[in-house]
Amino acid sequence: MTRTDATDSPLTPDITPASPAAGPAEDTPESLRQLDALLSGLTAQLAGWAERTTDWLGRTSRVTSTSVDKFVRPAVETLLQQPGSPIAGAGFIATLGLLAPDRSYMAWWQGDDMERVDALANFSPQPVSRYMRAEWFRVPVSTGKPHVTGPYIDLLCTDEYVCTFTYPVFRLGAIAGIVGMDVTAQKLELMVLPLLRQLGPTAAMVNQAGRAVVAVATSTDAGDAVRAAPGARSHPVGGHFTVLTAVEPAS
Secondary structure (H helix, E strand, C coil): CCHHHHHHCCCCCCCCCCCHHHCCCCCCCHHHHHHHHHHHHHHHHHHHHHHHHHHHHHHCCCCCHHHHHHHHHHHHHHHHHCCCCCEEEEEEEECCCCCECCECEEEEEECCCCEECCHHHHHCCCCCCHHHHCHHHHHHHHHCCCEEEEEEECCCCCCCEEEEEEEEEEECCEEEEEEEEEEEHHHHHHHHHHHHCCCCCCCEEECCCCEEEEECCCCCCCCCEEEECCCCCEEEECCCEEEECCEEECC
16 A cells, blocks of 8 residues: 555545444343443544544644654553553554655554554665554555454564554545554453353354454354354444354354
8 A cells, every 4th residue: 555545546534433323222131232332432432533633634734753743642641541441552653655755654652651662663764664564554544444453463562462443544635544552352351251241151252254352162262263153143342343142163
């Protein structure tokens, strides 16, 4: 993906949270409602941040590395240090050309100590940085829509099993980059598992590719390909996931 690719076909900004109508129906169990609220809350935080970033980019005549860091770092600090936050890392990544021709820029921090991630990539002689090929960057930039990647082993940042939530941001109607946040599989399990257990001994939350993110049964691990077991019910939650009341290995 290049800056030219992004601007040849202008995309309509998509910076609103998933519609509540996409969540559980009125007759669904309370545990599913709580689960949908937890996940939708994460998405809403990211959507709000994307909207503020798009607004800031639209008001900024010249975007520089200093101005990006000054704007992004306080938002990341708020996300990482709010009480009970499940977010392991967060930041902003620019598309090629936003700051300089054929150059990207990464402003990403992680952990309680706000460790700067992969800062050397900003000074790489290679115009296409390695993170620009990653699904969590490539998909929202090419589609103009929010995306969740994972669970996967995050070798660029946390070195843990994570889900990465990313949202596109815009400048003058064109894709300017993404804001995103990492949530570890362990944190998601702590949030989701108690509610899944109320739905059945083999209930699971799966991603859009049909892979388990969190599962009740110890025989199903995060990342396993699964399908709905006979008689299972399916419930969309959080705008990006589906809860299956019973799963079995995909053939």
